[in-house]
Amino acid sequence: MVGVPAALHIGLVWIPATLTVILSFAEWDNLAPLSDIRDVGFRNYWFIFTVFxxxxxxxxxxxxxxxxxxxxxxxxxxxxxxxxxxxxxxxxxxxxxxxxxxxxxxxxxxxxxxxxxxxxxxxxxxxxxxxxxxxxxxxxxxxxxxxxxxxxxxxxxxxxxxxxxxxxxxxxxxxxxxxxxxxxxxxxxxxxxxxxxxxxxxxxxxxxxxxxxxxxxxxxxxxxxxxxxxxxxxxxxxxxxxxxxxxxxxxxxxxLLGEGGGRVGFGSAYGVVMLLLCLGFIIWYVINHYRESEL
Amino acid sequence: MSKTANRLQSLRDSSLSRRNFVIGSGAAAVGGATLLAACGDDDEAAPAATTTAAPATTAAPTTTAAAETGVGTTTLGSNYSDEKPRNALAAAVAATGVDTIINTIDHNTYQENFNTYIQQPDDVVAWFAGYRMRAFASKGVVGDISDVWDNLPGMSDGFRSAASGLDGKQYFVPLYFYPWAVHYRKSVFADNGYSIPTTWDEFKGLCDTMAADGITPLCAANDGRWPQMGMFDMLNMRINGYDFHVSLMGGRENWEDARVQNIFSTWEEILPYYQPDPNGRTWQDAANALGDKSAGMYLIGTFLTSNFDGDTQADIIDDIDFFLFPEVDPAYGQDAIEAPIDGFMMAADPANEEGAKALLAGLGSVAAIDAYLSVDPSVVAANSNADTSGYNALQKKSAEAVGSAKFISQFLDRDTDPDFAANVAGVGIADFLATPGNIGTILADIEAKKQTYTFE
Incomplete structure (x- = not known):
């Protein structure tokens, strides 16, 4: 009973989230074939933390x-x-x-x-x-x-x-x-x-x-x-x-959304920053919640 | 957003954002890119409405292309989603005589998802001239249609170059355009004895006179951060010339250059004549100030008249006229005009190439634009042989202005990387309007951010 929703959840949430993390290290215009995605290391992060x-x-x-x-x-x-x-x-x-x-x-x-x-x-x-x-x-x-x-x-x-x-x-x-x-x-x-x-x-x-x-x-x-x-x-x-x-x-x-050329790597890097914030909150919350219920 | 100007059509629906935020909100939060890519792969993302335009026997004289028989059925992806343009396009397609299925998609959705859509497009797709066409051409996702251009009578060289990719081949067939110019009310100018300014000093002098007469000289909107791009483009082309403008848009010039500084210092001279707080004002609200005569002049596209109701405000529409942006540097005079062109491209690998080319040739023909104009007479035909008898004074003037211009630019967000236009240049211009004194910092910031773009 819970297997199907769990599979859906993993397929629709965790796989895209993982792909976002991967894309955040890449340069891609959302247009060229997937084989053209270039690995740029931490460059997107470097740009968003130093230029933007x-x-x-x-x-x-x-x-x-x-x-x-x-x-x-x-x-x-x-x-x-x-x-x-x-x-x-x-x-x-x-x-x-x-x-x-x-x-x-x-x-x-x-x-x-x-x-x-x-x-x-x-x-x-x-x-x-x-x-x-x-x-x-x-x-x-x-x-x-x-x-x-x-x-x-x-x-x-x-x-x-x-x-x-x-x-x-x-x-x-x-x-x-x-x-x-x-x-x-x-x-x-x-x-x-x-x-x-x-x-x-x-x-x-x-x-x-x-x-x-x-x-x-x-x-x-x-x-x-x-x-x-x-x-x-x-x-x-x-x-x-x-x-x-x-x-x-x-x-x-x-x-990510743009009429001419999206900057997928950039958008994904911003997305990862957001994801980390959310994860931080969730982890903090779960730890607190369970610690209290054990008492 | 952007990006980013669908203008004529999208602007008809008042203050809705030009970004399709509904699409964005779900997909972008987590794993946006992948989700978006996934959405586009199936055809369900598409047709909001499907219209079949069968060859109409009653259509106007058919073109040579249309006369060819047996090209089969072709498909056309369209963002002409408002009622009038949709019907007009159906009429134009019928006039080509090519059996075509038109897939109409809401224009915001269409434009925001174009990157995904163009990977599995219809045979012929509606799009814009300029950088945004060239970017797709150089990436090889749209097809070479130079042979269609061999037989497009009535298309001027200006349109041919606007339809050409960086390799000199043609990838685009123009349908219509709409120039940007300084709009004003004929009655206001007549009542107050104002005359049309042709030089920068006359322009500023007129602003002074208007201010003294209690009229706000210049309507100013910048909600969405695109309306003032038009002012930037005009000033740049008047001060530094069209070639520099193209070079700057292509990312090949330094934004901290004295010539760019000069654009903004000249701009600052007329900021006191602006309506206050342009950043929060929609172009429609600014247009209303022209409507009630509380403001005198408005640099905007000719779609301005669509802000007024054709029945109840016909007197305002008839009273609106425009003049070309005044000369600043005599070396460049008034030789350039901004006139975004809308038209069509062909898929790189269309299912029915013969049909697609026949359709494109047909859409570039006089018959198609005449049929279009008979339903939606608010645009100006790209084809110079089009029937202009139905034009109103403003359309005639638009056709003349663009016909006599030496250079035609598309618009900042169509002439450069749209992401750079929306997220860097547009933001910089908005910052300048809020704090003109900070222009040094603002330009340094634009230049630093520009370095992260490739402008391919």
Whole structure:
């Protein structure tokens, strides 16, 4: 029963991933016959770490920002779920409001925000904004930045990426909220009563009783948040990849997809960097998870 | 992205990305290249729509090629996926008299996956002139059709050279083109007494006058990082000449050269007249500023008029005119124009070579483009014998402008390695627009990255 899916998984995920690693050491235009693929050793890596380092580290930094930001959004989602779980008036209404963006693909969210919210000339945000118009899509000026001696330009959060973060939060919060709502419904009512009888205040009850009992949900949320942050691509592509908003996902496709000549080796090298990051996270996670369950 | 300009067709569908991100997202994350390659090997990647254009008895006078009988059925891979161009192409193919199955694929998908597709293509494939044709020609994945060119009356030498590979043989048959020029509103110029500038100083003077009159002199868009490539191309050809432009595009010049610096310092003179924040603006949003007369001039392709609705905004379309980009260096005058050409190539190893060549000869003929124009009159025929009676003023002017130009360039992303255009030059231009003062650093970065490309 599990053999077939496993074979599919190996065939469709691990074999291509291995081939990506191999291609990252090669030069190929995705056009010439396979026999023309040239082994160039670490040259692609040398190029992306020395010549295109501004692109690479800029993208890595944006992925890092996403991890932090989506973690914050997950916490907000949990808070919303906790509040809505208390059956306050109109909770169904709020649930619908927050959950609505989740049914949309992030690419669609990107289109919506680009044309109706962010557009400098006719977007809603600029219509409501009292000051001068802001170029939410194209303004790659850094809000803050770190000057690293070996890197130019400086790493930092660009204004348009910050605007994108808002659009992503719009969707991510609802997503996480729904998961916690489901989890909270499953928490044994007796636990809450016991905590109340023992004299816990609300924070203590949440911190010591409810949150630990949500552990299965927490595990899923951590995984989802990390994956969303690392695989971010669609919303940025939908906005036409403005300056300063590159993430690893867009760097990979920029070199792989092209009308005239793809740079397969380059794109694969970016892909391997991304793969290593994901593997690092997965290994760290698995080790932690199993260590805890053994205790 | 790119890459990267499908222009006329793709630009009709508003602000959608020119990259096909849906395809990319799944495949590229892990093992992208292999997955993409795998996808293309089967034919399922293909036909969104299949149209058969049987020889039409009612078609306009057939060409010599079409008159040949018994060439059998041939296939045509097409990216003319919007309704009007699709029907127009079907009419053009019918006019050739060659029994053809047209496989139409969404134009973004088609272009993004062309590398894979061209390895097992249809007999005849739709594509663009310039570097992007030459790259395939020199890699031997498209077929030599020099003998088709022996009998293509009405095609000028300019088009022949645009259709030639680096080896001097022909690999491409042009269908139509659309020039880039400075567009303006006739009524605005008439009401304010502006005259057409022909030199750089007159141009800047006009910008000054417009600014004083409360009109933003220049529409400026750069969303997707391609619209301002047009300004770069024009400035380079006006300041340094067409030959230098070709050489720079071919990777044979240093981007830190004083001549390249000069392009940007000249460009900086007109940046104050730009609409602010061009990097975030789509070309359509910029066109709307020309539509409501809040801006005065717009350097863009003639597809600009497609931004306006033919029924409700006909007055705007009729009011739009263009002039050639002004002279900067008298040595080069206004001798070059940018006019991307769309047309067709033949597979290296077509299933039906005789049919494919008959079809290509037919598509290059007057009959085919006349049939095309009768359905979609918005383009300008490459064949100089085409029936121009249906042309509007703008089309007539386009034909004249390109006909009298000494040099025709294709567009930055069609004239050089598309990856270099999208990921290096286009990014550099966007950086320049945001921080003109950093041009030294930006050019050094472009030059360093250029070294990693082979420009074969």
């Amino acid at each position: 380092e501004g692109d690479l580290f800029g993208a890595l930094f944006n992925n890092f920002v996403l991890i932090i930001w989506l973690t914050i959004c997950s916490a907000i989602g949990m808070l919303f779920a906790y509040l809505l779980d208390k059956n306050i008036r109109g909770s169904r209404f709020y649930q619908s409001v927050y959950y609505f963006p989740v049914v949309l693909s992030l690419a669609v969210v990107g289109f919506i925000w680009k044309s109706t919210m962010f557009s400098r000339d006719r977007g809603l945000l600029n219509t409501l904004w009292p000051g001068g118009p802001i170029d939410f899509v194209g303004d790659g000026t850094k809000i803050f930045s770190f000057d690293l001696p070996f890197l130019d330009p400086a790493l930092g959060l660009s204004k348009n990426f910050a605007a994108l973060l808002v659009a992503m939060a719009w969707r991510h919060i609802g997503y996480i909220m729904v998961m916690y709502l489901a989890g909270l419904k499953a928490v044994d009512q007796a636990l809450r009563e016991a905590a109340a009888i023992d004299g816990c205040n609300e924070w203590q009850a949440f911190r010591r009783v409810i949150f630990p009992s949500l552990k299965p949900i927490n595990v899923i949320v951590v995984v989802i948040t990390a994956i969303e942050a690392l695989r971010a691509y669609d919303i940025i592509a939908a906005l036409n990849e403005p300056r300063g908003t590159d993430v690893m996902g867009t760097l990979v496709t920029k070199s």
